Amino acid sequence: LVSRKKKKEDTVIDVNGEKIGQDVPTFIFGPCAVESYEQVSQVAQSIAAKGQKLIRGGAYKPRTSPYDFQGLGLEGLKILSRAAKENGLAVVSEIITPGHLEEALDYVDVIQIGARNMQNFELLKAAGSVRKPVLLKRGLAATIDEFINAAEYIISQGNDQIMLCERGIRTYERATRNTLDISAVPILKQETHLPVFVDVTHSTGRRDLLLPTAKAAIAVGADGVMAEVHPDPAVALSDAQQQMDLDQFDEFYGELQKFMKSH
Ligand code: PEP
Ligand code: MN
Numbered sequence: 001l002v003s004r005k006k007k008k009e010d011t012v013i014d015v016n017g018e019k020i021g022q023d024v025p026t027f028i029f030g031p032c033a034v035e036s037y038e039q040v041s042q043v044a045q046s047i048a049a050k051g052q053k054l055i056r057g058g059a060y061k062p063r064t065s066p067y068d069f070q071g072l073g074l075e076g077l078k079i080l081s082r083a084a085k086e087n088g089l090a091v092v093s094e095i096i097t098p099g100h101l102e103e104a105l106d107y108v109d110v111i112q113i114g115a116r117n118m119q120n121f122e123l124l125k126a127a128g129s130v131r132k133p134v135l136l137k138r139g140l141a142a143t144i145d146e147f148i149n150a151a152e153y154i155i156s157q158g159n160d161q162i163m164l165c166e167r168g169i170r171t172y173e174r175a176t177r178n179t180l181d182i183s184a185v186p187i188l189k190q191e192t193h194l195p196v197f198v199d200v201t202h203s204t205g206r207r208d209l210l211l212p213t214a215k216a217a218i219a220v221g222a223d224g225v226m227a228e229v230h231p232d233p234a235v236a237l238s239d240a241q242q243q244m245d246l247d248q249f250d251e252f253y254g255e256l257q258k259f260m261k262s263h
Contacts, residue, residue: 002148002155004190016090025260027227031229031243047087054090055091062117077108092109093112110134118146125154129157129158147188148192164194166182169181176204186221198225200226201243210244233245
């Protein structure tokens with residue numbers, strides 16, 4: 001059902017008045033994890049000041065080590081939702097188990113399914129059974145075919161509001177955290193009718209590569225870009241190495257706008 005052969009026209013998803021998959025690229029900015037009201041509020045203000053409509057932030061964090069910060073859970077979602085509402089933004093946040101879905105629905109506008117859960121089929125089916133857009137990220141070592149099949153699990157339950165997100169894959173290369181598979185974007189656009197995003201933060205893991213990879217994403221036809229922003233990345237409880245601070249965010253955004261105008 002996600003195949004272009006089944007449906008010729010692009011799927012357009014309306015979130016908070018933002019028409020995702022239509023003309024201009026959509027941006028999803030925000031911290032890796034929700035840490036405090038003060039923290040997300042600062043980022044939310046900066047996003048809203050740019051006229052952007054969405055904010056991300058993890059409340060349930062799927063961390064590699066069980067001893068790392070695991071997120072604030074439902075409390076984090078409430079904090080994020082409050083800061084978002086105060087700034088006219090919609091919330092994108094990851095859900096890691098079907099059990100959390102119900103309680104999260106009151107606070108989340110877009111359900112994110114993370115790389116580590118791309119083949120959590122029960123979670124995919126649960127997300128497919130609700131009436132909320134889903135942002136599905138590519139698995140750490142998933143082929144494009146497996147990625148498309150994961151989206152098929154969601155749509156097969158009735159929910160056709162799906163965005164795909166390339167976020168880098170595991171290769172032998174260590175210069176970047178993951179390897180951004182930029183060609184996945186045009187392939188996914190050809191094979192499916194769904195909007196396609198590129199997460200430049202998790203794919204590169206490098207602040208100095210956020211701008212060039214975001215430009216590349218837009219140049220190959222991505223419908224949107226995701227990037228992490230934190231008021232003080234040095235003290236961030238997760239992904240301290242790769243988040244932009246608010247000044248870097250202003251510059252990144254300004255440069256991208258210039259790039260988009262000139263193309
Ligand atoms: C995230 O976006 O917060 C995240 C954990 O990314 P990924 O699932 O792509 O690793
Ligand atoms: Mn992160």
